[in-house]
Amino acid sequence: MIEDVSLSVPADSGAPLRVPAWRLDSGKPGPRVHLQAGVHADEIAGMLVLHTLLPRLEEAAEQGLLRGSVTLVPQANPLGIGQFRHGRILGRVHEPTSRNFNRGFPASAAQERPAGNLAAWQKALATLAADADIVLDLHTDDEAVPYVYLHQCFWPAGQDLAAALGAEVAIIWEGDSDGAFEEVVIAPWLAEGCFDGRLVSTVELRGQADVSDDLAQRDADGLYAFLCARGLIAQAVELPQWRGRAVPIGHxxxxxxxxxxxxxxxxxxxxxxxxxxxxxxxxxxxxxxxxxxxxxxxxxxxxxxxxxxxxxxxxxxxxxxxxxxxxxxxxxxxxxx
Incomplete structure (x- = not known):
């Protein structure tokens, strides 16, 4: 039932690089979900979270509990994951172009023939997520409490995500986000003015050093509960009441x-x-x-x-x-x- 939907993108040298991705499709009506981690290749926590979550989703599919489909891209950035310098990964910026990996997605996705391998990778990733109803992009900050970014059109409906993950803060943005991945996802929804059943969020899983089995299991459990609540998995859950704070990005x-x-x-x-x-x-x-x-x-x-x-x-x-x-x-x- 699990399908390999891995991408192939050009490396800086032009050689092909693989972006591992898997899809579980129930063939039944339900939400289409896209989960990814590591767009900034030095943000590792989400990679372990999706590695932990995938077997549980497979089990749900085998038990006939899956509705709709879910795509997982646990290590989304093969360009950045190879940028080790002096024993440390430098994942935030693409070295050959000095561009932030998570900027310029709308421009890249709009190119019929992407100019350069960075644009080709961004377009491929955006295309993979294009038909999803729910898109979560897992990141981390330097050191941080768990928090989420949500466009104002998904608030307060997105409180279920914040509650499921125990986020202490929800940062609410409007306008544009300098071409981050979530912006390329949300653009057609904004044009349609249709948000029912839809959600896109950048999820900040604490800090870059917060990588452990305990934290990954906690976050995987939270994501699983959220996906149950959103109808991807036919399993009853009761999410906790969210007790964090929502803050406009300008504040x-x-x-x-x-x-x-x-x-x-x-x-x-x-x-x-x-x-x-x-x-x-x-x-x-x-x-x-x-x-x-x-x-x-x-x-x-x-x-x-x-x-x-x-x-x-x-x-x-x-x-x-x-x-x-x-x-x-x-x-x-x-x-x-």
């Missing part, structure tokens, strides 16, 4: 490093902070007490993400917070470059 506060130096966090992720409260400091010249710069929260809110390394370059995003009013640092588009 999210991003704090940048004013200088390079040793980064010391004084508040933990998930902490509630007050406006003007210090949450970290940067020691620009260790040994010189006068070189310490204190970083404070611009608004009262929840500490959502923070920089992974503890030596920070000037201009890097040190942390993000929820806010109850528009941020002075945000302009249109995605939250991150």
């Amino acid at each position: 999210m506060e991003t704090v940048f490093a004013p200088t390079a130096g040793v980064l010391v966090f004084e508040r933990e992720l998930g902490a509630e902070v007050q406006a003007g409260e210090r949450f970290a400091r940067i020691i620009a010249r260790p040994g010189d007490p006068g070189s310490e710069q204190v970083l404070a929260a611009p608004q009262a809110g929840l500490f959502v993400t923070r920089y992974r390394d503890r030596l920070v370059p000037a201009g890097a995003i040190v942390g993000k917070f929820t806010g109850s009013a528009p941020s002075s640092t945000w302009s249109e588009g995605a939250l991150d470059p």
